[in-house]
Amino acid sequence: MDTDNLHIVVFPWLAFGHLLAFTELSKRLAQHGHRVSFISTPKNIARVFPKIPSHLSHLINLVEFRLPNVEHLPEDAEASVDLPSDDLRPYLRRAYDGLDHQLRLFLQRASPAKPDWVIVDYAAHWVPAIASEFDVPSAYFSGFNAAALGFMGPPQSLMGISNTRTTPEQFAEVPEWVNFPTTVAYRGYEAREIFEPSALPDASGVSEAYRFGKTIQDCQIVAVRSCSEFEQEWFNLLEQIYRKPVIPVGFLPPLQRETRFLEEWKSTMNWLEKQTQRSVVFAAFGSEAKLTSALVREIALGLESSGLSFIWALRDSSGLPKEFKKRVEGRGEVLTGWVPQSQILAHPAIGGFLTHAGWGSIVEGLGLGLKLVLLPLMFDQGLNARHMVEKRISMEVPRDEEDGSFTGDGIAKTLRLVMEDEEGEAFRTKVEEYREMFGNEELNDRCVRDFVNYLSDHKRNSGSFKMG
DSSP, X not given: OOSSOOEEEEEOOSSHHHHHHHHHHHHHHHHTTOEEEEEEOHHHHHHHOSSOXXXXXXXXXXXXXXXXXXXXXXXXXXXXXXXXXXXXHHHHHXXXXXXXXXXXXXXXHHTTSOOSEEEEOTTOTTHHHHHHHTTOOXXXXXXXXXXXXXXXXXXXHHTTSSSOOOSGGGGGSOOTTOXXXXXXXXXXXXHHHHHHHHHSOXXXXXOHHHHHHHHHHHSSEEEESSOXXXXXXXXXXXXXXXXXXXXXXXXXXXXXXXXXXXXXXXXXXXXXHTSOTTOEEEEEOTTTOOOOHHHHHXXXXXXXXXXXXXXXXXXXXXXXXXXXXXXXXXXXXXXXXSOOHHHHHTSTTEEEEEEOOOHHHHHHHHHTTOEEEEOOOSTTHHHHHHHHHHTTSOEEXXXXXXXXXXXXXXXXXXXXXXXXXXXXXXXHHHHHHHHHHHTOHHHHHHHHHHHHHHHHHTOGGGSOOOOO
């Protein structure tokens, strides 16, 4: 435990992947003896902190900010998962921006025992300026890996000041500031899908890219959910293009994993107990993607024709092919609603993970030594998939380069290759190698320790704080 105890405010964006990453970081900061004020909305706090581990409860303070009412935003929406359509995301960002006065009041009331640091998410581009009013330095914590950040580029490019991308095609090629060979870039169909919602100003008043750039520019340091042993060249690049310290905080796998299944999941547990070790595929595509009936149908056909045993976490089963559940009875289970993903992934029967390539899911899967098949759907997922394939850790489901469509047959063949075929042995060997890295608690703890040592050495009263 560190002797120089800090008070750290964390302020995540209102999306589950971000909330969970900030939650894991908060627990690890508290585990090192530091006091954490975790700020979010009441509904989100209840979701990610249903119970604080007893040995950390005296160090984690849950602070509820209430979202202001915003036109077009559903009344009970406090996270992107609550939105009926992606078109409403800008209004959630506008409501999030409306938390500025509550943050200012929180910091004002904390005086004279102000926080030593504020750790912010990409969307909170206005937080560093508020924190500086109280002489509190800010750190940007990225739930994205260093490769994804490197592809996104320097703050000036993100903010539209210089080297600005003005066409979707520019997102489908490796940018000029990347000074080493790589395949990390969007496909053409991905670039066309992300260009307008990320590069152009939306109803919140600024673009997603601007939020990234402004936050990175105004924070004193950047912390990244990764480690230099995994992607040293990308960390070196970030130091060059950000011109400020970039610190790995480790992969942040779940610190405590509940191993006991609740009563309602006993039938799933019993089914898993009957399966051969490492034979079952778990399929899940995160909380953000809203799968169309066509996508659900192809995924279903892929799981069915693979011949493999599987569990599929599916939010809405209405798009399933007729009699699908009957045809796979005994070999596959479809679970709807909330699913205890961490517990299922950790079960000895699970050997493969068909995933959307969200960074948190990749971290969890590799930390458990699971074979990954990647089907990226949105955001940074395409970049993550290229990164994993480049390192020969996993395989992507084949897609049409023009429209991004895929087939059940493509899913089935990729699953069988990675799980069983002789051709996939190299991937299975790589997974075991990287399990030693991603699941290495000593390495993850060392990264967090180095991070908090930096925070201690550069806290607000050290004389080294300045904006930007």
